[in-house]
Amino acid sequence: MLLQRVARTIGKYQMLRQGDVAGVAVSGGADSVCLAGVLRALAGQLGFRLHILHLNHGLRGAESDGDAAFVASLAEEWGLPWTIQRAELDTTHGNLEQEARRARQRFFAEATRTLGLSRVATGHTLSDQAETVLFRLVRGSGPGGLAGILPVTAEGLIRPLLEVERAEVRQWLGSQGLWWREDSSNLDLRFRRNVLRQRILPDLEEHVRAGSGRALARLASIAASEEDYWRESVEDAFRRSITGENPYIFNTIELRRLHPALIRRVLRLGLERTAGSLRRFTQEHVERLLRLVLQADGEGQAVLPGVTARRSFEWLRLAPPELERAADWAIGLPEPGRASAGPVTLEVVEDATVCPPPADGAECLYNVGRDWLDFDRLSFPLILRNLHAGDTYQPVGRDRPVKLKHLMQSERVPSWNRPDWPMIVSKGRIVWARRFGAAAWAAAGPGTRRVLRVGEVEGIRG
């Protein structure tokens, strides 16, 4: 009965095919021993082979070693090949659970590669699923987070017991005369899990609704299906609303045309792509981004775990925090030529192609470029540097000096582009700035004999 149900789950989600070699992650606990036993019983019928995998985290000393020995002897008894690896966990940094999870992922990936495994099966049950869904619910993961434990992951993990309840696992193990080892560890996450497992879910089953666990697990599978349905429209809306990648910059005018439910999903995808995963985000984070999108034109910021969101004019930028730290940079130009500093490369070229000055008597139009300087008014070395707070100059066409900050404001330069804004300084005075061009006093004009053209080298430009 249990065997046939697991076989159905395997078939329904196309977990394994004939000829596959499946890794089986066995900790030594009840669920994973059951998983290995069930897969072993189904292997002939479904035509796959097994390889037992065990990672010894070594966190519980002799107990951990005992688990490893137990798994090895089980594999030997069953005549199955096995690989046991010892993980060296870095226990000095806080999050032990995260470390352990990463070590397992590395181990599975490596085993898959070296042993030629098709998939790696883990012992997650319907009961784990129910706990996960409930945990995510109260954590505030939002509807997208309800998908819970996936039957098959992108990394090639499969969960053949995902439609089997924990009680059925124990029952089956008993019926087979199989033993397992209990894990004595009580990490924080495990403690909270235990409250869900030993108090809350039983209370729900007994006093509120029998079948609560199954209802939660079913919700997960439907949520996963809805998530899949959303994917295409979200990806599409995401593409249409970003104006820049790495970091992602959204056009909030485009976003605001969408239904708020779709905006939320697009923002969630932005968080996932910026941070690499949604693990650290809750729906409240998404709501904060949504408020930044919906607010009237202007500035705003939200610092989320691993992502800093900034709103400027109609744009919203999501970036890892390290991209936020702007350092000043500068370089001297002893003579015309090319110079790079920060994310900017400039070319400063001497040029005499201005038509002859009026003194020569010839009819002549001064088609002077915005970035043309009068060579003879400049003092080398020129300095190429980024914008400093308070920078002020008087560009051509203005009747008095203005703050660069105000120029950028009126030109709608997003706040994140300002710190690296390049300018050229001659003897302590700004003679040129990107987009705003030459300072009035240093600009090429009637009487200019030698022109210095400033140009940004495209492709490297920040």
Next chain:
Amino acid sequence: MLLQRVARTIGKYQMLRQGDVAGVAVSGGADSVCLAGVLRALAGQLGFRLHILHLNHGLRGAESDGDAAFVASLAEEWGLPWTIQRAELDTTHGNLEQEARRARQRFFAEATRTLGLSRVATGHTLSDQAETVLFRLVRGSGPGGLAGILPVTAEGLIRPLLEVERAEVRQWLGSQGLWWREDSSNLDLRFRRNVLRQRILPDLEEHVRAGSGRALARLASIAASEEDYWRESVEDAFRRSITGENPYIFNTIELRRLHPALIRRVLRLGLERTAGSLRRFTQEHVERLLRLVLQADGEGQAVLPGVTARRSFEWLRLAPPELERAADWAIGLPEPGRASAGPVTLEVVEDATVCPPPADGAECLYNVGRDWLDFDRLSFPLILRNLHAGDTYQPVGRDRPVKLKHLMQSERVPSWNRPDWPMIVSKGRIVWARRFGAAAWAAAGPGTRRVLRVGEVEGIRG
């Protein structure tokens, strides 16, 4: 602080506008007394007026009357108009909660009409929302059910306290020196509610995640927004996949072209429209319909609360159970003319337009219709009746008698159309059946002098 938050909620969901008269449903309990007090404090600032409403269910005798008196004196003290009505609940039928809810709905609708109310406010809080969401989750309502308590309903109910926690309600009442009455009733639903309220949600808050209640409430508001986003595509897919209404008949070939997540939503809408509400359905019911849709061509049935689903060939029909009971019907036709029985109306017309028989020597083509009988072979009264089990006859073109059931099978007549299938019987023998036409022995042909044409009257046809 609380006042301003409620004002924000009112504004965010456009619950009330200047000049509105809001009914306030006050049971006398803490939440509704708080609601009335808060709305009274905001009335001047937001420019609306109030009318206190109380329905005395009379279920708890003197205690109920005490509640009514309490509400009346509160309204008097506050100088607010009030209406108290006594409900006559039919307590002989099982579901008291449902009866009470319907009585309240009637009372609110009537009060809205007679008192010219814009909206009726009820005292649901964020804590009620969290309990509702959790209850629906474990009940198996699926993602669509997570919307929970809506801030504004189609019937004009509003929930201004929906972003306020129960503890804040008590605190505010205390700060205002306001009293309330505790409800001693302990209906089944209330008992289960109490487990959620007094054990499960506190456990979640304390041991699993602080802010669990708020996370669940936030989920509800996001789910409502996603629900709204789905509406259009679901309605559209619904329209495109039904081939009949009243009852709804889906083309499963069309349905199977859709993403499973969308099929589920379409089926859910079908259940809602057939039963009038989704109240009695869980996601498991939707899954059973989904299996009927996905199964290979064939027959199948699912009996759900208030809806019977039947699959036949490529169609899936959702109908209220009363439509399932097929009664036999019959009527005698003493002479040619029109006759109605069951959902069928036939016209049996004598006609001599067949070209003269060969005996007359003229060249003649017999363009005989499928529904033309030879008058002289029939014995009046003819009987018009529905299909009976085992009915057999030999239509023109067959070389032996066949069961009507097999004819219908090969003509892909859906099972629900069969019980009312009309036939005409002459002296105990079937001489005609819908679509399959005249029996070979009674059909008009060479030598027929008088024709009897059978025709169904369109527009009345079932």
